[in-house]
Amino acid sequence: MAERMTIHLSVWRQAGPDAPGRLVDYTVEDASEHMSFLELLDVLNEQLVGRNEEPVAFDSDCREGICGSCGVMVGGIAHGPQRRTAVCQLHVRTFSDGDRIVVEPFRARAFPLVKDLVVDRSAFDRIIAAGGYVSATTGGAPDANALPISKRAADEAMDYAACIGCGACVAACPNASASLFTAAKVVHLSLLPQGHVEADRRVMAMVDQMRQEGFGDCSNHAECEAVCPKGISIAGIARMRRAYVRAALR
């Protein structure tokens, strides 16, 4: 039978972008080890509504670690202590009975706070729009097997394409850099022949956009890789930098 646990939470509450924020203490007494961390917040919210207090706002959707909607700092770590796990897949069994856990939003200048634990990550969409695509409009594509691609390149491209765009890399980075996110797309597309044609323009435009959005630069802390729920490698950042320099010199 599932074990019952008491979990103490200190949750960041902030009514809106300009309102003052603070940590508020709550206790969930009947947590189950099999709950996900977001289900723990659900239970807390049910209790809050019962007491006529506004529930804690947080983003989530798929709750299976693939959509990238969720993302909060759990005990100071983006997505919490379990490696390669988005917070929606983090389970209460990772913690101990009686633990106190601080829950805060992903913080970065380029991620303005919306409410409580919800932040605005639309800067990521603008980085992709700056060049994170192949300009292949619908129709007229050659047969899918016309161009063989080595399994190694395809597999490696997939490793980078697995990015879910959650923003943990930014939240974990002391410089609030979006380098891992940006590199993941740059490298995914540069590994495939379809992405070669626009490679130079892509890397320049995406990196420039990243800077314009107010993200910092990378100084090799590797905190991003440590928290990435998809385990994307910082080797991608080095590749992106090389590609950027090459493109700038061409």
Next chain:
Amino acid sequence: MQQSARSTLDAKVPAGRLQDKWDAYKDTVGLVSPANKRKRTILVIGTGLAGGSAAATLGALGYQVKSFCIQDSARRAHSIAAQGGINAAKNYPNDGDTIWRLYYDTIKGGDYRSREANVYRLAQVSGNIIDQAVAQGVPFAREYGGLLANRSFGGAQVSRTFYARGQTGQQLLLGAYQALSHQIAAGQVTMLPRREMLDLVVVDGHARGVITRNLVTGQLERHLGDAVLLSTGGYGNAYYLSTNAKNSNVTAAWRCYRRGAYFANPCFTQIHPTCIPVSGSYQSKLTLMSESLRNDGRVWVPKDSQDRRAPHRIPEEDRDYYLERRYPSFGNLVPRDVASRAAKKECDAGRGVGDTRLAVYLDFADAIGRLGQQAIRERYGNLFEMYERITGENPYEVPMRIYPAVHYTMGGLWVDYELQSTINGLFVLGEANFSDHGANRLGASALMQGLADGYFVIPFTLGAYLSGTRVDKQVTVDHDAFREAESSAQGRLLALLAVKGDKTVTEFHRELGRLLWNDVGMARTRAGLEEAIDSIAALREEFWGRVRILGENNTFNKDLEFAGRVADFMELGELMARDALARKESCGGHFREEYQTTEGEALRNDRDFAHVSAWEHTGSNSTPVHHQEALAFETVELTRRSYK
């Protein structure tokens, strides 16, 4: 009473041989000139595979597109969670696949409750989807020689499924999202994230706009267009627990229904056999384990319902591999509906396993013994990891526990061959429409349909509509119809907040889910359905008297969002039960206990029910009118699906 199809339900299927219909349609359909495309605004609701691909494609064609999604980014729609793969009749492995075979498998798999011409077109364009995705840089799995890899999926006799690890939906969606981003950068698409469509605006019988709520500010907004494309996914979350994402809902479709779009086959829901079982009352959603696992996993329960031994202590002779026993030719690979019902039957008979006894084993011991752990890790590594993260058990050592869960809805808004609903200018794409999967969807077909609709069908059919329709240019967002729609949406939000009751939205949703799961779930009876209709009506009344929503309308307010969706799910739930009651046969995912063979298999009634049921809203307090579209089968013979 069986009445014949009403003339209002003309599917507009082109004449001619099945194989020629789509080409003939394309040859003769009206076109919109580039100069005129620029002047047309198309509203696309939802950014999943269907909506994202449609918005990107239409933007590239030169239309002015406004694209809306409820998530904070267009990249997050629920299509992203699809694991297994996408079908296409490429016949790359040279194993005998053809467009005809994909068509035939889909129509048969749907238990002959879908429209031939739509399904054939789907199979026809399936190959183009793969070409398009590869051109976008979708990293599909490949063989060592560099060509695309294929696998057999869900019992198909040919290998026609393309995949990107266990994240095929993610990669296809990101491909569409990137194409969409390209059009956003080009100024062709205006993206409006964190917007929920709360009503459709109909002017003189034509869909001309939508009312959306900005989910950050609570502001209601009016958007005018020449046509509206609804690609808002399915309604599986009516059951509360499903594999759908938390925000997936029926509200946009339901609001269209209330404005005159017919709702087709709402009782056709798909219960997927391989999901991680419910672990407690706090459960917020269910997680699917890809169907591909059944290629190597064997499903079993103990023979004796009293047998409480740990699985590895139960010897072979005390295990019942019930799928292999009951369906010797398909075994563990029987279609989803059959596998789900069989699991339910075992658990109902008390042979379920685990704490809740609502689970069966999916065991990889044999496959690991035969192929080695490494081979299994390569095939399913990420799925095994996910299982362990959620359950805390290691499936390399202990068999997985699985149970069926609501996964997909075949029903949806009724559309004709052009994907147009019964409201002019309202097109419905992807899971939100009813058209291609009949009473049961085959694995790896949802991604195919969403992208077929968005990339390859709508560009033609929308052009046909626009070139043949005089859109009233005088209409602005100040038109009475916009005013009325906005004030009714506003009224509803305020009414929800005004209740100030004592029960949470989730409590009501859970209760609705329980009612639907029990009576409109895997097995349905007349008595149960009649009772469900009454209980749902009572629950609805209670909801509007007791729901408690805190916070304000003009802020980010998740509870308020969910409350509106739950209110609509309640109305839909009643319609689902009504539809299930009217369909006095068993087919695909719809199993009426009264209609089964002596062996407990679904018993179709083609004489009376080879039709699409389409429901017309007639007011909040009156029963909807039941229309039918007769399904004419000209090319396939209706056979009993048998997987023995």
